[in-house]
Amino acid sequence: MSDEIRIIPIRGVGEVRPGDDVAAVLVEAFEAQGQRFESGDVLVVTQKIVSKAEGRIVDLSTVTPSEQALEIAKVNGRDARQIEVALRETAKIVRLDMQRGILISETRHGFICANAGVDGSNLDLATEVSMLPIDSDVSADGIRAGVRERTGAEIAVIISDTFGRPWRTGQTNVAIGVSGMMTVHDYRGQTDSAGLVLVVTEIAVADDLASAAELVTGKLDRVPAGVIRGYAFQPGEGRATHLVRAAEFDMFR
Amino acid sequence: MSDEIRIIPIRGVGEVRPGDDVAAVLVEAFEAQGQRFESGDVLVVTQKIVSKAEGRIVDLSTVTPSEQALEIAKVNGRDARQIEVALRETAKIVRLDMQRGILISETRHGFICANAGVDGSNLDLATEVSMLPIDSDVSADGIRAGVRERTGAEIAVIISDTFGRPWRTGQTNVAIGVSGMMTVHDYRGQTDSAGLVLVVTEIAVADDLASAAELVTGKLDRVPAGVIRGYAFQPGEGRATHLVRAAEFDMFR
Numbered sequence: 455m456s457d458e459i460r461i462i463p464i465r466g467v468g469e470v471r472p473g474d475d476v477a478a479v480l481v482e483a484f485e486a487q488g489q490r491f492e493s494g495d496v497l498v499v500t501q502k503i504v505s506k507a508e509g510r511i512v513d514l515s516t517v518t519p520s521e522q523a524l525e526i527a528k529v530n531g532r533d534a535r536q537i538e539v540a541l542r543e544t545a546k547i548v549r550l551d552m553q554r555g556i557l558i559s560e561t562r563h564g565f566i567c568a569n570a571g572v573d574g575s576n577l578d579l580a581t582e583v584s585m586l587p588i589d590s591d592v593s594a595d596g597i598r599a600g601v602r603e604r605t606g607a608e609i610a611v612i613i614s615d616t617f618g619r620p621w622r623t624g625q626t627n628v629a630i631g632v633s634g635m636m637t638v639h640d641y642r643g644q645t646d647s648a649g650l651v652l653v654v655t656e657i658a659v660a661d662d663l664a665s666a667a668e669l670v671t672g673k674l675d676r677v678p679a680g681v682i683r684g685y686a687f688q689p690g691e692g693r694a695t696h697l698v699r700a701a702e703f704d705m706f707r
Numbered sequence: 708m709s710d711e712i713r714i715i716p717i718r719g720v721g722e723v724r725p726g727d728d729v730a731a732v733l734v735e736a737f738e739a740q741g742q743r744f745e746s747g748d749v750l751v752v753t754q755k756i757v758s759k760a761e762g763r764i765v766d767l768s769t770v771t772p773s774e775q776a777l778e779i780a781k782v783n784g785r786d787a788r789q790i791e792v793a794l795r796e797t798a799k800i801v802r803l804d805m806q807r808g809i810l811i812s813e814t815r816h817g818f819i820c821a822n823a824g825v826d827g828s829n830l831d832l833a834t835e836v837s838m839l840p841i842d843s844d845v846s847a848d849g850i851r852a853g854v855r856e857r858t859g860a861e862i863a864v865i866i867s868d869t870f871g872r873p874w875r876t877g878q879t880n881v882a883i884g885v886s887g888m889m890t891v892h893d894y895r896g897q898t899d900s901a902g903l904v905l906v907v908t909e910i911a912v913a914d915d916l917a918s919a920a921e922l923v924t925g926k927l928d929r930v931p932a933g934v935i936r937g938y939a940f941q942p943g944e945g946r947a948t949h950l951v952r953a954a955e956f957d958m959f960r
Contacts (some may be wrong), residue, residue, distance in 0.1 A: 457716060457923075458714060458715045458716065458923070459713070459714040459922050460711050460712070460713055460714075461711060461712040461713075461714070461919070463710055465709065465710075523778045524924060549920070549958045549959075551958055556958070558958065566873075566874040566875075575908070578801070615910070616910070618871075619870075619872055619873075619953070620873055620958065620959035620960070621818075621819040621951070621952055621957060621959070621960065622757070622819075622881065622911065622914070622950050622951065622952055622959060623891065623911065623949070623951070623952045624891045624909045624911030624912075624914070624950065625908070625909065625910055625911060626879075626889075626908055626910070626914050626915055626918070627832055627915065628875065631955055637877075638876060638877045641732045652894045655828070655869070655877065655878070656878065657869070657877055657879070657921065658875065658876065658877030658878060658879050659877075659921075659922075661875065661879050661918070661923060662879055662918040662919070662921045663878070663922070664912070664921035665915040665918035665919060666714070666915070666918060666922060667880070668713050668910065668912075668915045669912075669915060669919060669935075669938050670711070671711075671733050672714060682922075685902075685922050688758065695958050696876070697875050697876055697877065698874070698875065699873070699874055699875055699876050704873060704874060705802045705811065705873065706802070706873035706874070707802055707873070707874065707886065
């Protein structure tokens with residue numbers, strides 16, 4: 455049926471290296487599996503390959519941990535050098551639980567997440583960690599332009615990462631970079647089925663799309679991106695940083 | 708391709724009334740649009756029709772607001788009787804911001820959300836509000852059994868609601884009821900592409916599935932449910948209440 459939505463994994467993407475063109479890599483892999491980008495698609499790209507392509511990787515053998523990093527590592531048993539990178543990537547410490555060695559950071563982008571998004575999984579070497587892209591909205595712009603150039607398709611691009619959240623266990627995918635669409639669908643002022651005005655409904659559709667793509671990207675399957683087809687996003691100049699709640703409206707920071 | 712995921716809206720569902728059988732209503736609507744449930748489907752049902760069917764609706768003309776409700780209403784300009792219902796549904800107040808009239812509740816289920824999930828949209832009358840199901844995991848069990856009975860299909864069921872979250876603007880869909888699947892995909896102990904053990908990755912797949920279904924259910928389109936096909940969930944006895952972070956591990960309660 456025409457009104458259903460499809461989530462198509464992009465498989466067969468090899469190792470991405472610093473300087474690689476993410477758009478080129480994904481277009482090639484998508485076409486190799488017999489698919490083509492179409493205008494209206496939402497391409498969701500997981501953060502790790504974007505960080506790799508942008509060289510946002512640190513070899514821990516080059517890092518000397520600070521006193522604070524050593525103290526946190528003593529509690530949580532992790533590599534103090536990785537914690538040091540997380541501290542350097544932290545614009546502001548939101549919470550530091552020294553009982554359990556948990557660091558919740560505000561990143562330079564304004565995102566609030568554990569360890570400033572610094573992560574050691576799915577990299578080439580056990581001694582490497584990845585950092586978030588410097589400006590993941592700009593990274594999304596680049597991928598979108600690259601796909602347009604190679605295929606002619608007018609798509610939206612979301613860069614996703616896996617964040618924890620307060621109150622609820624587990625992690626979900628959220629948008630850390632957006633290009634070509636509005637991030638929030640604002641229903642305020644529209645009327646519901648009883649003709650009543652919906653007062654406070656703003657849906658973070660970019661995060662919903664990132665979560666949906668998680669269903670195909672998983673963690674271990676080497677599927678670094680997915681294409682969501684059939685979702686009528688609102689075109690526009692949305693930015694993932696629009697999804698950050700301003701500190702003065704945040705009761706839990 | 709066989710490895711893609713489809714999200715199929717269930718349209719043409721009429722008004723649901725107290726005592727209605729949600730499974731019967733959804734099976735009928737799904738078949739009326741030429742579809743059939745298949746084993747392995749995930750059926751995501753939005754909270755409102757479940758609450759309606761279970762009679763979890765209050766007519767505000769029967770409610771007398773307390774002093775506290777009147778005070779909050781004075782600030783936020785909303786109906787004091789609706790706030791009264793939210794206070795009655797609140798097991799514990801997590802935050803009450805009297806500058807802006809915002810109530811963050813812990814519900815009887817343990818969920819943390821605004822106004823204990825009490826909501827006035829998409830009901831028959833302007834004077835009605837809906838409350839969350841008494842036990843939305845049990846509600847999900849009932850729908851799952853009903854679909855099995857009518858179609859023979861072994862599916863998983865998620866009841867979804869739209870919750871806000873700290874730190875990020877907008878709302879996303881989360882699972883408030885789950886039946887037939889594990890809520891969290893636990894990667895801990897598995898190895899990544901470099902052969903390293905993934906230490907802390909637990910993905911809240913039930914919430915990702917709820918978010919994915921939001922792409923078809925929307926807010927205004929009278930699509931109260933969606934079917935996600937092609938996602939290999941882990942069968943099991945997961946409960947939405949498993950997604951509640953225990954207070955002692957919650958740095959932000």
